[in-house]
Amino acid sequence: xxxxxxxxxxxxxxxxxxxxxxxxxxxxxxxxxxxxxxxxxxxxxxxxxxxxxxxxxxxxxxxxxxxxxxxxxxxxxxxxxxxxxxxxxxxxxxxxxxxxxxxxxxxxxxxxxxxxxxxxxxxxxxxxxxxxxxxxxxxxxxxxxxxxxxxxxxxxxxxxxxxxxxxxxxxxxxxxxxxxxxxxxxxxxxxxxxxxxxxxxxxxxxxxxxxxxxxxxxxxxxxxxxxxxxxxxxxxxxxxxxxxxxxxxxxxxxxxxxxxxxxxxxxxxxxxxxxxxxxxxxxxxxxxxxxx
Amino acid sequence: xxxxxxxxxxxxxxxxxxxxxxxxxxxxxxxxxxxxxxxxxxxxxxxxxxxxxxxxxxxxxxxxxxxxxxxxxxxxxxxxxxxxxxxxxxxxxxxxxxxxxxxxxxxxxxxxxxxxxxxxxxxxxxxxxxxxxxxxxxxxxxxxxxxxxxxxxxxxxxxxxxxxxxxxxxxxxxxxxxxxxxxxxxxxxxxxxxxxxxxxxxxxxxxxxxxxxxxxxxxxxxxxxxxxxxxxxxxxxxxxxxxxxxxxxxxxxxxxxxxxxxxxxxxx
Numbered sequence: 001x002x003x004x005x006x007x008x009x010x011x012x013x014x015x016x017x018x019x020x021x022x023x024x025x026x027x028x029x030x031x032x033x034x035x036x037x038x039x040x041x042x043x044x045x046x047x048x049x050x051x052x053x054x055x056x057x058x059x060x061x062x063x064x065x066x067x068x069x070x071x072x073x074x075x076x077x078x079x080x081x082x083x084x085x086x087x088x089x090x091x092x093x094x095x096x097x098x099x100x101x102x103x104x105x106x107x108x109x110x111x112x113x114x115x116x117x118x119x120x121x122x123x124x125x126x127x128x129x130x131x132x133x134x135x136x137x138x139x140x141x142x143x144x145x146x147x148x149x150x151x152x153x154x155x156x157x158x159x160x161x162x163x164x165x166x167x168x169x170x171x172x173x174x175x176x177x178x179x180x181x182x183x184x185x186x187x188x189x190x191x192x193x194x195x196x197x198x199x200x201x202x203x204x205x206x207x208x209x210x211x212x213x214x215x216x217x218x219x220x221x222x223x224x225x226x227x228x229x230x231x232x233x234x235x236x237x238x239x240x241x242x243x244x245x246x247x248x249x250x251x252x253x254x255x256x257x258x259x260x261x262x263x264x265x266x267x268x269x270x271x272x273x274x275x276x277x278x279x280x281x282x283x284x285x286x287x288x289x290x291x292x
Numbered sequence: 293x294x295x296x297x298x299x300x301x302x303x304x305x306x307x308x309x310x311x312x313x314x315x316x317x318x319x320x321x322x323x324x325x326x327x328x329x330x331x332x333x334x335x336x337x338x339x340x341x342x343x344x345x346x347x348x349x350x351x352x353x354x355x356x357x358x359x360x361x362x363x364x365x366x367x368x369x370x371x372x373x374x375x376x377x378x379x380x381x382x383x384x385x386x387x388x389x390x391x392x393x394x395x396x397x398x399x400x401x402x403x404x405x406x407x408x409x410x411x412x413x414x415x416x417x418x419x420x421x422x423x424x425x426x427x428x429x430x431x432x433x434x435x436x437x438x439x440x441x442x443x444x445x446x447x448x449x450x451x452x453x454x455x456x457x458x459x460x461x462x463x464x465x466x467x468x469x470x471x472x473x474x475x476x477x478x479x480x481x482x483x484x485x486x487x488x489x490x491x492x493x494x495x496x497x498x499x500x501x502x503x504x505x506x507x508x509x510x511x512x513x514x515x516x517x518x519x520x521x522x523x524x525x526x527x528x529x530x531x532x533x534x535x536x537x538x539x540x541x542x543x544x545x546x547x548x549x550x551x552x553x554x555x556x557x558x559x560x
Contacts, residue, residue, distance in 0.1 A: 054463055059454065088465030101460040105478035111461075114474055118465035166464055 005032045007174060007206050012066040014048055014057065022048055022062070024230040032173065035200050035207045037217035037238070039253065040227030046210045047096070049227075050178045053208075054093055055083050071173070089119045092167030096179040098159035102151035108162055109147025115166045134165040137202075138195055157188035161195070168199060175199070176208045181216055193220050214253055218242060226250050300551035307545065311358035318351035323512040333532050340534045343522055347512075353538055356514035360496055361545070363430040368491035370434030372484055375441030380480065382442075383449025384472045394446060400439035406501060409436060413507045422513030429508050433495045441487035448483045452476045489553050493546040500542060516542050 008030040014023040022045040030036050040046050051057040052064045055075060068075040070091065075083070087093075095101040103111055112131045120130070132142045138161040140146060151159060160180060167175055177196065181189040193216055199205050211217050217224055218238055225235040228249040234241065245251045310317055319338065320326075330346040332338055340349035382393035400408075409432065416428055452458060453476065461475045496516065502508035503517015504524075511518060519538035522528070529535045 051459075056459065056462060059459065059462075084465055084467040086465075087463055093460070093463035095456055095460050095463075097456060100456040103457040103461070103475055103479070105481070106475070110474075114461065114466055114470075115464040118467070163460065166460070169464075 006030070006069075007032045007034075008053070008068070008070050008208075010053065010066065010068040012049070012052055012064055012068065014045065014052055014062055014064045016060075016062050018061075021230055023052075023064075025066070026227070026231055028225060028232055028235070030174070030206055030208060033200065033204045033206055034223060035196070035209055035221045037221030037224040038208060038210045038227055039212065039214055039217055039224060041212055044227050045230060046212075046227060047178050050093060050176045050208070050210055053176060054087055054091060055080075056087075085119070088115060088167070088172065089170045090172050090174065092170075092172040092175040094160075094163050094167045094175065094177045094180045097183055098156050098163055099151060099183075101163055102159055104151055106150075107147065108149050108151065108154065109144070112147070112162070112166055112169065115169050119170050130169065131165075134169045137168065137199070138162075138165045139191075140165065156183060157185075157191065160184060160188070160192055164192075164195065164199075168203070168205065171203055172205065174206045174208065176210070178210045179212070180209075181211070181213065189216060196220055214257055226253070297551055300548035304545065304548045304552065307357060307541070308361055311354055311361055314351070314354040314358055318348070318354045320348040320351045322352045322355040322514050323347065324351075331528055331531065334534055340537055341532045343535075344525065344528065349534065349537070352514040352519060353541065356516055356519045356538065357541065357545075359426060359509060359513065359515040360499060360517075363426060364433075364492050364495040364499065365488075367430040367434035367437070367495045368488050370431070371437040371491050371495075372441055372488045374435070374438035375445050375487060376480070376484055378438065379442035379445030379447075380449050380472065380477070383446040384453055384476060386450065386453065390446065390450070394443070397439045397442045397446070400436075401443070405437075406498070409433070409498060409502065410505065410507060412436065413502060418507070418510075420510060422510045425508070425510035426513065426515070429499060429502060430495070433498055437491060437495060437498070441484075441491065444487060445480060445483055448480055449476060452479050486553070489549065493549045496542065496546060496549075 006029060009028070011025060011027045012023055013021075013025050016022055026045075026049070028036075028038075028049075038046055038049070048057065048060075048062060051060060052062065053068055053070075053075070055064075055078075057064055064076075066076070070086075075086070078086070102108075106114075109131065112134065113127050116127050116130055120126070128144075131147065135142050135146070140158060140161050151162075154162065160183075164177075164180070175196075180196075181192050184192060196207055196209065197220060200207055207220075209217060209221055221238055223236060224238050224241045225232045226241070226247065226249060227233070228247070234245065234247040234250045241250060242254065245254055314322075324347065326332070326338070326342055326346040326348070328346070329338070329342055330344050332342040332346070334341045338348050338350065340353065342348055343352070378393050378397065382390040413429070413432055416432070418425075420428065458471070458475055461471060466475060499508055499515060500517040500520055503515055504520050506518075506521070508517035509515035516538055520542070522535055523539060
């Protein structure tokens with residue numbers, strides 16, 4: 001897969017009334033089909049950036065200035081109606097908390113149907129067919145029984161998969177995943193990460209993977225951007241970031257990674273190499289490591 | 293608590309059925325006068341006695357309960373629907389819409405409810421046929437009684453508008469009125485349900501207030517309000533204590549409405 005074509009490029013400054021300068025002239029580029037990890041500490045503005053790309057930041061009282069170019073179009077100049085057409089169809093979003101992101105009053109099937117009807121016209125059979133295909137793609141039970149469940153009747157992992165199915169129902173070229181594994185246990189985290197990798201591999205979907213967990217980012221992403229004090233302080237190939245971090249904050253992040261207390265002392269030379277081994281990233285992996 | 297609630301349900305249902313079957317259960321038509329026996333004491337013919345015009349008190353109580361018990365929920369439904377519309381739209385749209393709608397709601401709330409009701413009712417025709425007066429009375433209750441519920445609905449909608457699942461729905465492309473009706477409204481059901489139930493006893497009492505002052509349902513059609521006017525005649529009450537039966541029934545019914553409020557459902 002070629003990553004040469006630019007999918008998203010942005011240069012943004014974002015302020016909240018109570019907190020100006022959350023993002024300061026932040027510049028970021030994404031290519032088609034790549035998985036870009038955005039890493040930063042809590043409160044650094046990662047989720048703010050995700051909402052700003054979809055122009056939903058106003059709902060949270062934020063104001064963004066700058067330029068967001070997606071597939072050649074400047075999103076900042078689009079009308080709200082055009083943005084509604086774009087959300088879900090061109091850019092999907094998976095929020096952090098699976099259970100609070102699902103509507104507690106609606107059954108799973110109804111929520112998926114609403115997401116489908118936002119961009120598609122068709123009869124109930126078409127809708128059900130699309131929904132079942134989406135459930136299959138995220139390894140959820142495809143039966144009508146599952147669709148009749150309410151959010152309180154599914155596990156957190158299943159809820160996260162439902163959210164991913166909702167966000168990818170229309171096969172958008174870009175999926176923004178905002179800390180999608182932070183509420184999950186380790187095993188479910190690994191499953192969800194594999195799911196993202198397979199969505200990227202099979203559908204060619206680019207993923208902006210936002211997380212503060214450097215290990216999960218390392219195991220999934222082709223490139224990593226480090227967000228610190230409202231700016232991208234370092235951006236590069238995953239291996240490069242781990243092997244040769246240049247910014248002090250990146251070094252600090254890598255140094256702070258948890259280590260296996262029982263590992264042998266000769267395993268890897270630097271914390272970055274050790275972390276990459278822990279995350280299952282072979283040392284020789286180049287850009288697009290999970291791509292054929 | 294569960295037993296009390298069951299008892300309350302049972303009592304309300306039996307009263308409701310009795311009022312619906314008033315034609316068959318009541319000893320006499322509500323307007324029929326037994327001129328030879330005004331202010332009669334309870335007897336087999338008149339189990340609760342008769343009023344000063346010789347009308348059977350039990351029959352009037354049954355027919356009057358029908359008016360109050362059927363129309364108070366109707367007025368509550370009207371008020372809840374208006375509250376859902378005003379509060380829901382204001383809370384969903386926010387900004388100037390919310391300010392204007394909530395300003396009007398606050399203005400309405402700042403006016404004393406009973407005085408407002410009396411003023412508006414007094415401005416409307418009083419010499420109307422009984423059925424017209426029933427419709428005017430309860431429509432007025434519904435049209436003027438929405439403001440407390442609207443505030444609650446607006447606050448609930450505002451919370452829902454900023455919720456994660458509505459944000460997720462927006463991110464999926466859901467928008468406009470469909471977002472309000474399909475994503476927000478189902479979550480407002482418990483609030484609307486609670487407001488509906490709470491309004492019923494309030495409207496029953498309000499109608500009773502209007503009736504006591506002669507501004508409610510017009511004679512000869514009975515309602516709890518105009519039945520309570522019979523209590524003005526103190527000596528007649530002393531002579532026949534069963535005349536307080538409408539008041540007793542009103543208190544018991546309002547208490548039963550409070551008991552059957554499904555608080556657990558509202559909390560969930």
